[in-house]
Amino acid sequence: MAYVLFDVIPGPIQRLAQNLPAFSIGRFGVSDLMTTLGIYLFILIFFGLEFWISALTAAAQLAIIIFLSCIAVYSAFGILTSIFRYGIDVSNVIFERFIVLPGGEPTPFTAATLEQPIFLAVVLPSALAFLFAIERFFVTFEMEKRLLVGLRRPGESLRLVSMSFLIFVRCFNHVAHFVIPNVTQILREDGFYGEMSGRIRAAVKHIYLPESFVLDIKLILERLAKVGCGVIMLSAEYIPMWLSQVVQLIPDGDES
Amino acid sequence: MSDSPRYQIEYFGTFEERENYVRSVIGAPVPQRHQGAAIFMSDFLKTRQWIGAKRRYSFITPNPLDCLAFDRPEVVLQAAISGTKNSVPNFLTSILEQFQLSHLLGRSIHTLSGGETFRLALAKTAIEAQSSADAIISSPWSWLSADNLPCLETLSRMCEKYNKSIEILSLTDEQDEEVFEFSHFEIPKLQFGIRLQSIRMGLREVGGGDSSSRVEIEDMAIELPSPCLIYGSNGNGKSLLAKILAGAVLFSGTAELIGSSSTKTRMVFQDVLNQAVMTSIAMNEHWETNSLPEFVFNKIMKTEVLSGLKSRSLLATKAQMVALRIQHKPGAIILDEPDWGLNRSDAISFLCSVFSICHELGIAVLVITHRNWFNQLFRSSVKVTKNNFSGRSFRIALNPAHEFGPMH
Numbered sequence: 001m002a003y004v005l006f007d008v009i010p011g012p013i014q015r016l017a018q019n020l021p022a023f024s025i026g027r028f029g030v031s032d033l034m035t036t037l038g039i040y041l042f043i044l045i046f047f048g049l050e051f052w053i054s055a056l057t058a059a060a061q062l063a064i065i066i067f068l069s070c071i072a073v074y075s076a077f078g079i080l081t082s083i084f085r086y087g088i089d090v091s092n093v094i095f096e097r098f099i100v101l102p103g104g105e106p107t108p109f110t111a112a113t114l115e116q117p118i119f120l121a122v123v124l125p126s127a128l129a130f131l132f133a134i135e136r137f138f139v140t141f142e143m144e145k146r147l148l149v150g151l152r153r154p155g156e157s158l159r160l161v162s163m164s165f166l167i168f169v170r171c172f173n174h175v176a177h178f179v180i181p182n183v184t185q186i187l188r189e190d191g192f193y194g195e196m197s198g199r200i201r202a203a204v205k206h207i208y209l210p211e212s213f214v215l216d217i218k219l220i221l222e223r224l225a226k227v228g229c230g231v232i233m234l235s236a237e238y239i240p241m242w243l244s245q246v247v248q249l250i251p252d253g254d255e256s
Numbered sequence: 257m258s259d260s261p262r263y264q265i266e267y268f269g270t271f272e273e274r275e276n277y278v279r280s281v282i283g284a285p286v287p288q289r290h291q292g293a294a295i296f297m298s299d300f301l302k303t304r305q306w307i308g309a310k311r312r313y314s315f316i317t318p319n320p321l322d323c324l325a326f327d328r329p330e331v332v333l334q335a336a337i338s339g340t341k342n343s344v345p346n347f348l349t350s351i352l353e354q355f356q357l358s359h360l361l362g363r364s365i366h367t368l369s370g371g372e373t374f375r376l377a378l379a380k381t382a383i384e385a386q387s388s389a390d391a392i393i394s395s396p397w398s399w400l401s402a403d404n405l406p407c408l409e410t411l412s413r414m415c416e417k418y419n420k421s422i423e424i425l426s427l428t429d430e431q432d433e434e435v436f437e438f439s440h441f442e443i444p445k446l447q448f449g450i451r452l453q454s455i456r457m458g459l460r461e462v463g464g465g466d467s468s469s470r471v472e473i474e475d476m477a478i479e480l481p482s483p484c485l486i487y488g489s490n491g492n493g494k495s496l497l498a499k500i501l502a503g504a505v506l507f508s509g510t511a512e513l514i515g516s517s518s519t520k521t522r523m524v525f526q527d528v529l530n531q532a533v534m535t536s537i538a539m540n541e542h543w544e545t546n547s548l549p550e551f552v553f554n555k556i557m558k559t560e561v562l563s564g565l566k567s568r569s570l571l572a573t574k575a576q577m578v579a580l581r582i583q584h585k586p587g588a589i590i591l592d593e594p595d596w597g598l599n600r601s602d603a604i605s606f607l608c609s610v611f612s613i614c615h616e617l618g619i620a621v622l623v624i625t626h627r628n629w630f631n632q633l634f635r636s637s638v639k640v641t642k643n644n645f646s647g648r649s650f651r652i653a654l655n656p657a658h659e660f661g662p663m664h
Contacts, residue, residue: 178322182530183534185525187534189502189504240303245323
């Protein structure tokens with residue numbers, strides 16, 4: 001029965017959704033710190049304190065979840081490993097063997113675990129600020145109208161640039177004003193947020209049960225990845241239409 | 257409708273036949289939904305043909321929102337005017353008045369109702385008629401309530417003025433307004449409660465949205481028999497009310513739709529194809545043999561009228577969405593314009609099947625429609641009207657009736 005429903009999603013995308021990595025490990029150094037401060041300053045100046053706080057709050061919430069998840073997963077693996085290697089005496093193993101190397105250097109695990117929340121705290125506000133900036137820029141400066149003017153000017157290279165930007169603007173607007181609100185409503189109707197909240201609570205409950213915990217996290221990430229794939233599907237299917245509509249905006253006799 | 261319509265109407269038996277016709281005429285510029293990566297690439301490559309084409313079309317897709325990719329109606333119309341070399345003073349003002357859009361200019365497009373979105377698409381088409389575009393319009397009757405149909409005539413006059421043609425693509429019997437007679441059902445009761453609803457409309461729906469756009473819904477608490485019809489003119493808040501009841505939008509206050517078995521309410525959206533994409537990609541398990549969803553799907557699809565339809569048709573998708581939504585036996589299910597994309601006989605058979613199955617399972621049904629095809633199917637109704645305009649804010653009033661008689 002279900003083949004009817006599943007056939008409409010291309011196989012490669014389904015497989016991709018099932019095999020996406022849990023998350024990417026970020027790296028953070030002095031230059032990243034300076035960039036972060038710059039970004040925060042930029043956000044504060046151009047978008048205000050309220051936006052910065054809300055973006056940072058969202059980032060911090062995610063960061064805490066991932067930070068705790070990292071510790072839980074690695075600790076669980078640590079316990080398992082130490083049981084195998086040292087019998088049941090694990091008291092000295094987890095914090096020394098898995099946090100600090102024999103020479104006193106932090107292990108790669110420590111670095112990754114600590115970097116992750118910092119990385120998120122930079123990336124998420126930056127991404128939100130970027131999207132917000134695009135939206136505000138297009139609305140405030142009537143980008144569309146300017147690009148349309150460029151589209152009608154003589155000169156193939158300028159026209160090509162205008163067309164490219166126009167297509168980008170249309171795709172962006174489509175995603176921002178059609179796909180995302182639609183998907184949000186569909187997910188709410190589907191009880192997605194309650195489901196996610198339940199799964200996260202289950203994962204927290206299972207934090208000392210490595211196998212269950214890993215399974216919970218895997219299910220959460222799979223579900224999120226599938227939502228991501230759905231959004232991509234809904235966004236991509238309109239691209240040919242936007243291409244043709246942009247071409248139609250070129251006045252008669254001007255197309256080359 | 258005019259006695260002598262100035263547009264040509266083509267009739268099609270199914271949604272799929274109509275979509276195939278559009279693609280044969282226009283080619284790539286319509287979204288081919290859910291057909292896979294290969295079809296997408298084929299469409300993408302076909303856009304080259306469109307670039308060189310001398311004959312172009314202005315078109316309105318089955319869901320008019322699909323062909324309007326801007327944040328505000330104002331920008332949609334300005335872009336259309338930019339493409340026409342129009343220099344007539346006050347041209348935009350004139351268009352806004354003719355298509356009753358003046359009060360909607362600054363609203364975000366996704367907060368417009370279906371009928372308002374269609375009027376905007378008609379206005380865009382009217383502007384594009386000045387350039388080289390003939391118009392192809394899919395099923396205006398699915399979106400426009402009777403009081404808004406004159407907008408179609410307005411477009412027709414404008415196209416005639418600029419010597420452009422309009423082709424309306426309709427499904428069989430779609431214009432037929434004859435009331436369908438039907439015997440009554442065994443019916444569960446439906447407790448319908450609304451308390452101090454208010455919703456902010458904007459991109460983010462709550463918090464960051466435009467606080468000047470605000471909708472309030474008047475209190476109502478009543479018990480109505482199922483199936484219940486929610487009706488009203490375009491833009492009065494029918495779909496918004498349904499989305500609030502189904503928890504699809506954020507709001508303050510409480511909304512309850514209490515069926516006999518559960519307080520949970522599920523909803524099938526008007527553009528069920530978008531909803532199906534998210535649902536199918538979220539589902540990771542096959543339906544088990546003899547499961548409730550399979551039973552429901554088969555029961556809907558194997559009715560006499562619907563049995564000949566393909567399993568991947570729009571109707572099959574609707575049947576699947578209903579089956580998935582009632583598998584956990586919610587208290588009620590809401591169908592938003594279930595006739596969208598269906599011809600009259602299929603729509604009536606579909607609704608009859610859904611009512612029958614839902615009532616068998618003790619699930620109440622609410623249906624939103626502006627058509628009078630189904631009048632005799634309903635046992636109660638709620639009329640939705642909009643009043644107290646103040647800027648972008650308005651108030652929705654609900655007038656329930658136990659006895660049927662919504663369109664009279």
